[in-house]
Amino acid sequence: MNSSQLLSVTTFIYGVAAFLYLSAWVFKKEGPGRVATWTTLAAVVCNIAGFLLRWVESYQLGIGHAPLSNLYESLTFFSWTIAVLYLVVERKYRNRVIGAFVLPLAFLAMAYASLSPNISDRIQPLIPALKSNWLIAHVIACFIGYAAFAVAFGTSLMYLLRSKPSAAEESLLNRLPDPPVLEELTYQMVVFGFLFLSAGIITGAVWANSAWGRYWGWDPKETWSLITWFVYATLLHARLMRGWGGRRIAYLSVIGFAAVLFTYFGVNLLPGLHSYGAMGS
Amino acid sequence: MNRLWKFFISVKLTVVVLLSLAATSIIGTLIPQNEPAEAYRQAFGDFFYRLFDVLDIFDMYHSWWFRLLVAMLAVNIVACSIERLSSTWKILFPRVPPFRMGKIRKTDNQQAFNSPTPPPRLLESFRRHVGRGFRYLRVEEEDSGYRILAERRRWTRAGVYVVHTSVVLLLAGGLIGSFFGFEGYVNIPEGEATDTIRLRNSDQMIRLPFAIRCDDFDVSFYPSGAPKEFRSSLTLLQDGKPLLSKDIIVNDPLRHAGINIFQSSYGRMPGERMQQATRPPPESITLQLTSTETGMAYEETVEMGQTFELPEGAGTFQFKEYQPAATFMGQNIGEALIGHLTPAEGKPSDVLLPLRFANFDKMRRGRIVISVVDVQPEASDTNLATPPRQRWYTGLQVTSDPGVWVVYLGFVLMLTGCFITFFLSHQQIVVEVVPKEEGSRVTVYGVANRNRIGYRRRIEAISGSLSGIADTLESGGSP
Ligand code: HEM
Numbered sequence: 001m002n003s004s005q006l007l008s009v010t011t012f013i014y015g016v017a018a019f020l021y022l023s024a025w026v027f028k029k030e031g032p033g034r035v036a037t038w039t040t041l042a043a044v045v046c047n048i049a050g051f052l053l054r055w056v057e058s059y060q061l062g063i064g065h066a067p068l069s070n071l072y073e074s075l076t077f078f079s080w081t082i083a084v085l086y087l088v089v090e091r092k093y094r095n096r097v098i099g100a101f102v103l104p105l106a107f108l109a110m111a112y113a114s115l116s117p118n119i120s121d122r123i124q125p126l127i128p129a130l131k132s133n134w135l136i137a138h139v140i141a142c143f144i145g146y147a148a149f150a151v152a153f154g155t156s157l158m159y160l161l162r163s164k165p166s167a168a169e170e171s172l173l174n175r176l177p178d179p180p181v182l183e184e185l186t187y188q189m190v191v192f193g194f195l196f197l198s199a200g201i202i203t204g205a206v207w208a209n210s211a212w213g214r215y216w217g218w219d220p221k222e223t224w225s226l227i228t229w230f231v232y233a234t235l236l237h238a239r240l241m242r243g244w245g246g247r248r249i250a251y252l253s254v255i256g257f258a259a260v261l262f263t264y265f266g267v268n269l270l271p272g273l274h275s276y277g278a279m280g281s
Numbered sequence: 282m283n284r285l286w287k288f289f290i291s292v293k294l295t296v297v298v299l300l301s302l303a304a305t306s307i308i309g310t311l312i313p314q315n316e317p318a319e320a321y322r323q324a325f326g327d328f329f330y331r332l333f334d335v336l337d338i339f340d341m342y343h344s345w346w347f348r349l350l351v352a353m354l355a356v357n358i359v360a361c362s363i364e365r366l367s368s369t370w371k372i373l374f375p376r377v378p379p380f381r382m383g384k385i386r387k388t389d390n391q392q393a394f395n396s397p398t399p400p401p402r403l404l405e406s407f408r409r410h411v412g413r414g415f416r417y418l419r420v421e422e423e424d425s426g427y428r429i430l431a432e433r434r435r436w437t438r439a440g441v442y443v444v445h446t447s448v449v450l451l452l453a454g455g456l457i458g459s460f461f462g463f464e465g466y467v468n469i470p471e472g473e474a475t476d477t478i479r480l481r482n483s484d485q486m487i488r489l490p491f492a493i494r495c496d497d498f499d500v501s502f503y504p505s506g507a508p509k510e511f512r513s514s515l516t517l518l519q520d521g522k523p524l525l526s527k528d529i530i531v532n533d534p535l536r537h538a539g540i541n542i543f544q545s546s547y548g549r550m551p552g553e554r555m556q557q558a559t560r561p562p563p564e565s566i567t568l569q570l571t572s573t574e575t576g577m578a579y580e581e582t583v584e585m586g587q588t589f590e591l592p593e594g595a596g597t598f599q600f601k602e603y604q605p606a607a608t609f610m611g612q613n614i615g616e617a618l619i620g621h622l623t624p625a626e627g628k629p630s631d632v633l634l635p636l637r638f639a640n641f642d643k644m645r646r647g648r649i650v651i652s653v654v655d656v657q658p659e660a661s662d663t664n665l666a667t668p669p670r671q672r673w674y675t676g677l678q679v680t681s682d683p684g685v686w687v688v689y690l691g692f693v694l695m696l697t698g699c700f701i702t703f704f705l706s707h708q709q710i711v712v713e714v715v716p717k718e719e720g721s722r723v724t725v726y727g728v729a730n731r732n733r734i735g736y737r738r739r740i741e742a743i744s745g746s747l748s749g750i751a752d753t754l755e756s757g758g759s760p
Binding site: 063070071092120124130131132184191192194195198199202205206209210211212213214215216218220223224226227230231233234237238240241259267 | 704
């Protein structure tokens with residue numbers, strides 16, 4: 001089995017885990033929940049095995065490098081960090097409902113990597129600019145940050161659902177953790193993510209400075225990561241303002257995660273200025 | 282004055298400024314920055330072109346209004362820190378660390394147990410145990426019992442100031458760089474030297490205190506045709522005499538006298554005769570196809586009229602025609618090839634590839650950047666017996682930024698400050714022992730400014746050990 005196949009299997013296991021967490025929540029059953037935890041653990045093991053195997057394969061191809069160099073590889077790492085972080089949270093807070101909101105994200109990221117026709121899973125050689133240890137630190141830090149924001153996004157959604165006035169009566173919603181717990185958890189995840197996003201932006205800047213002689217150039221990807229950072233810095237300070245209740249913080253966390261997604265996927269979609277259609281000669 | 286001060290110290294302003302920075306920064310990612318005026322005029326029409334131009338939208342990150350927002354952020358941070366300076370000082374360096382029992386008694390992080398041992402016999406062992414985990418400790422006698430007061434990591438409350446200082450340093454470093462630094466480019470053919478470079482985003486040339494000579498340039502490729510490494514052997518010259526030599530590659534620059542020289546691109550010199558455009562129409566061309574998504578570069582040789590698949594499923598490309606004197610926006614740009622691009626998604630279009638400008642196609646902002654690296658046959662009057670040696674030029678980026686160390690210090694402080702603020706906490710513990718019947722009643726309280734869940738576990742653990750110690754004392758042993 002090669003790494004791509006192993007990672008496809010991983011996608012499937014994440015899907016099963018997400019499904020089990022959702023059923024445990026909806027049908028209020030302990031059983032599927034416990035299986036879900038073990039399934040997630042299996043997926044995490046498979047995921048990291050695929051990652052390491054890919055690393056080995058790149059050396060066998062004679063172009064050895066850490067598998068963090070393109071969209072496919074970073075997405076597989078992203079899923080892995082989401083799942084690991086989630087397992088830590090589950091252990092600490094002893095609550096599996098959160099999994100119903102977080103594991104689908106890990107599954108979607110992997111499924112997108114495996115199935116999207118635009119994403120190639122070929123192992124490619126590194127172009128000269130990417131040969132830098134700062135780059136590896138940069139990618140790892142960014143994705144740990146993004147994974148924390150993904151978990152915060154899940155808990156913020158739960159908060160928004162749970163803090164509706166009618167939530168206490170709806171049995172599906174009142175099984176979510178209490179709003180103060182969700183609020184605290186969101187904050188913890190944002191704080192964790194903020195540290196790693198800062199580290200990601202900083203290592204990226206140091207890398208840019210060693211490759212091109214400037215640490216900041218306002219290119220769209222850089223700028224979007226800074227926008228994301230501004231949004232989460234806003235969130236941290238908004239907490240200090242009286243009158244800013246949990247819902248507004250939750251909305252900021254959702255906006256922040258949207259900015260994360262845009263930084264990651266959206267930047268490639270930005271319109272160019274030059275359309276050549278009408279060019280005469 | 283007072284109201285102005287109040288305005289500048291409010292966290293509300295922080296939230297507004299940070300959100301405005303986030304929102305306005307988006308503009309510059311939607312509208313490409315620092316392109317030629319003509320391109321903007323064509324894209325937006327005359328009216329919007331002028332409007333955007335007045336608002337500095339085309340170079341917005343250096344516009345007065347964006348700088349004003351950044352300045353507001355800086356003033357806000359500084360004002361806020363000054364305002365809280367004295368109270369922070371008192372918190373950080375108290376003469377006697379205060380323990381507010383009124384508040385501490387209300388915490389829900391407390392544990393209690395009874396022991397048959399009277400309070401005085403517990404004191405020494407308890408003090409020793411608590412003192413192991415907490416640096417500061419004192420005992421207050423009260424009524425018939427006593428309290429052991431201890432704390433640690435009070436200094437972590439300064440973490441936020443480290444973070445805020447780091448933001449100020451980043452801005453200051455950026456400012457120093459923009460006043461006293463420069464960033465420019467130069468292309469140097471193999472064997473030649475120059476001491477003038479062109480500044481980025483302007484036509485201005487500046488002269489360096491030394492000349493750069495490119496002694497040799499080499500590029501190696503992967504089997505796929507993508508470049509693997511490019512390397513320039515450079516020598517710096519002062520008054521014609523060599524100062525130092527070094528081979529540079531991407532990610533390993535040459536630094537001298539505060540000036541940094543980076544390998545940034547390369548290309549082939551247009552054959553000297555090619556510019557006369559006396560060639561016959563080319564029969565085949567070699568294209569370099571660089572993916573903007575993966576950064577990969579591929580080479581492809583095609584014949585006139587031939588269609589081929591672009592890499593990474595980006596669509597197809599047909600080499601349509603050759604023009605000896607093409608025009609672009611009214612300018613004669615010399616020889617050019619016209620291709621027909623049918624992207625995987627979107628409308629097909631014609632693509633212009635001037636031979637003289639290798640990076641021209643970057644402007645299209647397509648998924649694949651196409652550039653012509655070779656044309657066969659060579660220009661018509663080439664003597665086939667002695668084909669001209671293919672000459673390379675090295676593309677260097679030359680920068681100087683005296684502010685970079687301030688920025689790097691800011692980076693270090695930012696990460697340290699965030700770590701301290703988020704993951705370490707100021708923790709206080711109070712062990713209150715009062716007599717009860719024959720023995721004592723022990724209550725352990727804990728307050729921390731962060732990570733309360735973790736601290737609760739710690740207090741539970743400490744309370745457990747204290748209870749164990751009390752038990753051993755009771756049974757006559759020594760703990
Ligand atoms: C980009 C700029 C800024 C960054 C990165 C930043 C970062 C931080 C961080 C990480 C915290 C800790 C948050 C927490 O404990 O949850 C914080 C707290 C705080 N910030 Fe900022 N900040 C910035 C700008 C400002 C500005 C302009 C002000 C001006 C009023 C300000 C005032 C405060 C205050 C009052 C606190 C709470 C301090 C405390 O808990 O004692 N910040 N900031």
